[in-house]
Amino acid sequence: MFRFFNFCLLLLISSYGYACKFSNVEFATDFSGGRLAQCQQLSGNKFLLTFNPENTPINDSPWYSFKVTAKQPQTVSIVMEVNDGKHRYQPKVSRDGKHWQKQSFTLDNSKMLLSLSADSQPTWVSGQEVISNVDYYLWGKSLADANIVEQEVIGHSVQERPIYSLAARAGGNEWLVILGRQHPPEITGALAMFPFTETLLGASPLALKFRERFNILVVPDLNPDGVYHGNWRHNVNGVDLNRDWKHFKQPETAAVNDYLTALVAQKQKIAMAVDFHSTHKDIFYSMPHDYGVENPQLVNNWLEALQLAIVNEYPDFQVVQKPGNNPDRGVFKQYIADKFKVHAITYEMGDETDRVFIDKLAVKAANTLMTTMLATQEQN
Ligand SMILES: [Zn+2]
Structure with a gap:
């Protein structure tokens, strides 16, 4: 039962713009430069996001960029994991996709952990500012x-x-x-x-x-x-x-x-x-x-x-x-x-x-x- 439950919450983003929709929180990449491979709900407000390179071998420069929205204002905890690489870029956040600020985070080996306030308006989370x-x-x-x-x-x-x-x-x-x-x-x-x-x-x-x-x-x-x-x-x-x-x-x-x-x-x-x-x-x-x-x-x-x-x-x-x-x-x-x-x-x-x-x-x-x-x- 537990296994089946986890399987259901593991969503694949296969193409541009596809969103990971959970009952309370949504992750989307419906913008130029958006990148996110997989999402998994670990607990109520905690999510594991996974990132993949375009192909391998590749210089270790994991890019990530996605939008978070929540039905009700809440804190969202995000664990970001990279396949085929180690994190390079410190997270930045934006409310309009144009103006950015640094987001605090911690690194636990290859995992990056951050928590942010989300609401019904999108919050962008990105390795760097987005220039399309x-x-x-x-x-x-x-x-x-x-x-x-x-x-x-x-x-x-x-x-x-x-x-x-x-x-x-x-x-x-x-x-x-x-x-x-x-x-x-x-x-x-x-x-x-x-x-x-x-x-x-x-x-x-x-x-x-x-x-x-x-x-x-x-x-x-x-x-x-x-x-x-x-x-x-x-x-x-x-x-x-x-x-x-x-x-x-x-x-x-x-x-x-x-x-x-x-x-x-x-x-x-x-x-x-x-x-x-x-x-x-x-x-x-x-x-x-x-x-x-x-x-x-x-x-x-x-x-x-x-x-x-x-x-x-x-x-x-x-x-x-x-x-x-x-x-x-x-x-x-x-x-x-x-x-x-x-x-x-x-x-x-x-x-x-x-x-x-x-x-x-x-x-x-x-x-x-x-x-x-x-x-x-x-x-x-
Ligand atoms: Zn270069």
């Missing part, structure tokens, strides 16, 4: 409507979602390329990408001078299927896009490669690229300065300038640069260096880095990058 494909589209559209960029579709994902680019065209032929969201849960990278790009596209004298010489191409959301499904890391073919920049077997990476290849065929020149990610700490992965790329000191000069720019406000923050060369891994940074013979960096923000700091650092990083690139010799 629509958010990227509307952001790009607002910049296009203000005549700052052209918003175009440069390709489609495996599931035919558009991959948008934003281009700000200059007088010269040099291009700064910005890439984001190869890895769907890496939200702090996205939280840096927005202010970084807005600073480059802003109306400061420095930004105006920069855009007289340099074109800017932004592909802010390279993995829209992964973003939609709340994937841990891969596209819907189960492939890590940041390992596909050698053979371009996936339509997402191929779209960017085709676009950049066509630019260069039109006598345009890639000057530098920045790819936004998140990891456990703040770090800038670069190519070695002696790798044989143009302007060998560009990244060293930039990051030194960034350190000087941030030190007054954040005296304890160290800009950490880690140069590396991985010729066979299919990483974007390496592809830019090998194909276009210029520097590229992987701009990584820590998963739990303070959000105000991410914003301030990104603005200073954009300003110091513009100054450093403007100091280079014009290439024709």
Whole structure:
């Protein structure tokens, strides 16, 4: 009897939007980025939620995102368990899906325990803030409507979602390329990408001078299927896009490669690229300065300038640069260096880095990058 009872309460969520409905409490994923595999009622107000990756093997980055509602206002205790991985993201909660705050929790080995007040209005619980494909589209559209960029579709994902680019065209032929969201849960990278790009596209004298010489191409959301499904890391073919920049077997990476290849065929020149990610700490992965790329000191000069720019406000923050060369891994940074013979960096923000700091650092990083690139010799 007990076994049968438990079996009845074990619900499977097999597709987008399906809800786990219990008599008093409901868990739903009916929004872009929602992810939850199974729910089980352990006792009246206590539930076990289970999360699965899109496929394995996979980098250990369990994404979770769901909404909780309760018929009557009550405290809901949630135990979150991950299959094929350990928790990485500390929970955040929101009442509107837009404004988020940290949620207290405890870890018991691989289980995360939290308890929250629920009522008939949804409470979102998520590994990080939710930034959807629509958010990227509307952001790009607002910049296009203000005549700052052209918003175009440069390709489609495996599931035919558009991959948008934003281009700000200059007088010269040099291009700064910005890439984001190869890895769907890496939200702090996205939280840096927005202010970084807005600073480059802003109306400061420095930004105006920069855009007289340099074109800017932004592909802010390279993995829209992964973003939609709340994937841990891969596209819907189960492939890590940041390992596909050698053979371009996936339509997402191929779209960017085709676009950049066509630019260069039109006598345009890639000057530098920045790819936004998140990891456990703040770090800038670069190519070695002696790798044989143009302007060998560009990244060293930039990051030194960034350190000087941030030190007054954040005296304890160290800009950490880690140069590396991985010729066979299919990483974007390496592809830019090998194909276009210029520097590229992987701009990584820590998963739990303070959000105000991410914003301030990104603005200073954009300003110091513009100054450093403007100091280079014009290439024709
Ligand atoms: Zn990443």
